[in-house]
Amino acid sequence: MPAAIRLVQGFLASIGAAVLGLCQTTGSLTLFALDGVSHVLRPPWYPMEFARQLLRIGYFSLPVVGLTALFTGGALALQIYAGGARFNAESVVPSIVAIGMVRELGPVLGGLMVAGRVSASIAAELGTMRVTEQIDALWTLSTNPMKYLVAPRLLAATLAMPALAFVGDVIGIMGGFAVGVARLDFNPAVYIDTTWRFLETGDITSGLIKAAVFGFIIALMGCYQGYRSGRGAQGVGRATTNAVVSASILILASNYILTEALFPA
Amino acid sequence: MIALSGVAKAFGSKRVLAGVDLSVARGESLVIIGGSGTGKSVTLKCVLGLIVPDAGRILVDGQDAVAARGRAREAMLDKFGMLFQGGALFDSMLVWENVAFRLLRGQNRLGRAEARETAIEKLKRVGLTAETADLFPAELSGGMQKRVGLARAIATTPEIIFFDEPTTGLDPIMADVINDLIREIVVEMGATAMTITHDMTSVRKIADRVAMLHEGVIQWAGPVGEIDTTENPYVHQFVNGLPDGPIAAVR
Numbered sequence: 303m304p305a306a307i308r309l310v311q312g313f314l315a316s317i318g319a320a321v322l323g324l325c326q327t328t329g330s331l332t333l334f335a336l337d338g339v340s341h342v343l344r345p346p347w348y349p350m351e352f353a354r355q356l357l358r359i360g361y362f363s364l365p366v367v368g369l370t371a372l373f374t375g376g377a378l379a380l381q382i383y384a385g386g387a388r389f390n391a392e393s394v395v396p397s398i399v400a401i402g403m404v405r406e407l408g409p410v411l412g413g414l415m416v417a418g419r420v421s422a423s424i425a426a427e428l429g430t431m432r433v434t435e436q437i438d439a440l441w442t443l444s445t446n447p448m449k450y451l452v453a454p455r456l457l458a459a460t461l462a463m464p465a466l467a468f469v470g471d472v473i474g475i476m477g478g479f480a481v482g483v484a485r486l487d488f489n490p491a492v493y494i495d496t497t498w499r500f501l502e503t504g505d506i507t508s509g510l511i512k513a514a515v516f517g518f519i520i521a522l523m524g525c526y527q528g529y530r531s532g533r534g535a536q537g538v539g540r541a542t543t544n545a546v547v548s549a550s551i552l553i554l555a556s557n558y559i560l561t562e563a564l565f566p567a
Numbered sequence: 568m569i570a571l572s573g574v575a576k577a578f579g580s581k582r583v584l585a586g587v588d589l590s591v592a593r594g595e596s597l598v599i600i601g602g603s604g605t606g607k608s609v610t611l612k613c614v615l616g617l618i619v620p621d622a623g624r625i626l627v628d629g630q631d632a633v634a635a636r637g638r639a640r641e642a643m644l645d646k647f648g649m650l651f652q653g654g655a656l657f658d659s660m661l662v663w664e665n666v667a668f669r670l671l672r673g674q675n676r677l678g679r680a681e682a683r684e685t686a687i688e689k690l691k692r693v694g695l696t697a698e699t700a701d702l703f704p705a706e707l708s709g710g711m712q713k714r715v716g717l718a719r720a721i722a723t724t725p726e727i728i729f730f731d732e733p734t735t736g737l738d739p740i741m742a743d744v745i746n747d748l749i750r751e752i753v754v755e756m757g758a759t760a761m762t763i764t765h766d767m768t769s770v771r772k773i774a775d776r777v778a779m780l781h782e783g784v785i786q787w788a789g790p791v792g793e794i795d796t797t798e799n800p801y802v803h804q805f806v807n808g809l810p811d812g813p814i815a816a817v818r
Binding site: 435441446 | 729
């Protein structure tokens with residue numbers, strides 16, 4: 303009998319430990335995010351650091367986001383054509399490609415690609431700085447690392463991601479257009495006209511709002527994991543993996559919540 | 568200048584500091600000795616506020632170092648310079664930008680040209696040529712990185728300088744050079760210094776006073792001249808590197 307009780311106790315304790323761990327992580331992530339945001343809002347600011355991060359997160363992510371959007375737009379056109387053909391609705395291809403890219407695929411796929419690129423690099427950089435005591439050194443040089451390292455990255459990613467998503471939207475629609483005209487025999491003028499006619503401002507702004515949130519998540523997870531990185535190469539490696547995985551999952555989860563909020567059924 | 572009383576810190580179930588009492592007078596050079604993992608670095612980091620102690624008080628110039636937050640803390644840290652064990656140079660910046668880091672930021676910031684000039688002057692003080700100023704830290708040898716770290720620590724002429732294992736990883740000749748430099752600079756700036764090391768040559772070169780940390784408490788503290796004559800068994804074993812004594816050697 304005692305053995306059975308101990309088994310049940312152990313089982314319950316492991317569930318409890320997992321729940322406590324989750325609560326603890328959520329709490330410390332929330333505090334970290336609030337601290338980071340408070341430093342974005344309060345001086346002193348480091349404009350050079352911000353500019354450098356804007357270049358790194360925004361500009362250098364353009365090829366990745368552009369290629370993702372181009373191929374997605376093309377594939378989307380083919381899929382919708384094939385699906386639409388079943389009920390003689392091939393003509394919806396341009397508008398559905400546009401709406402699908404702008405509202406959903408542009409920000410989400412772009413966000414996931416940037417998460418892989420930027421979250422990982424931020425986590426690796428900050429993790430290495432943590433391991434080699436560079437973050438401690440910043441403190442001793444009277445510079446708050448939350449302000450100097452975290453705040454510029456949060457702000458840069460939150461501002462760069464909508465711009466990237468917008469470029470992705472345009473390139474994605476172009477990809478759809480190219481496939482539509484070259485493979486599916488659409489008239490170019492009609493394709494462009496249909497795209498424009500059915501696209502609403504709300505579609506575009508909602509996608510850009512999503513992208514801003516994703517940008518914040520990307521930088522936040524990179525910074526959080528890197529800043530709290532464990533010791534040694536293994537610690538930095540784990541921080542990098544955790545950053546990409548957690549950023550990706552949070553992007554997908556928040557995408558659903560944002561879609562519910564922006565387009566209530 | 569610096570006074571610790573009853574400072575305790577545990578990481579999980581591992582008790583690292585169990586009530587450290589220590590004081591450093593203005594202009595004095597104190598060296599903390601002790602084996603690896605006895606909490607020497609944790610002690611320094613508690614004073615700097617990088618680690619928050621579980622209990623105890625730390626006063627720097629009469630100010631509570633643990634409670635200081637925000638601006639008050641930055642003002643307190645302005646008094647400090649620190650040389651890290653691995654140098655902790657910012658590898659995305661040039662050597663001179665590392666040295667001038669503090670000069671380029673904060674309330675009394677200098678222009679870039681002026682800051683660069685000061686940085687080169689400090690680099691020369693630690694025996695580096697002006698050409699090293701435009702290299703990246705990764706292009707330097709370990710000894711040179713230590714020197715750059717030293718130049719960065721003294722760039723704003725701080726009142727208090729901390730040295731974390733300044734000679735670890737250096738060859739004996741370079742270690743001697745760094746020891747001499749530390750001694751010279753501390754004397755010439757009139758700074759208060761706190762060094763942690765387990766290198767006895769270093770201790771004899773730079774210490775005015777020595778404190779022995781073991782099992783989370785200060786086992787002994789006294790003038791450097793007394794380390795060879797003290798009857799304290801911990802100090803005796805450590806200084807002479809004996810395998811038998813109160814400090815258990817793990818083989």
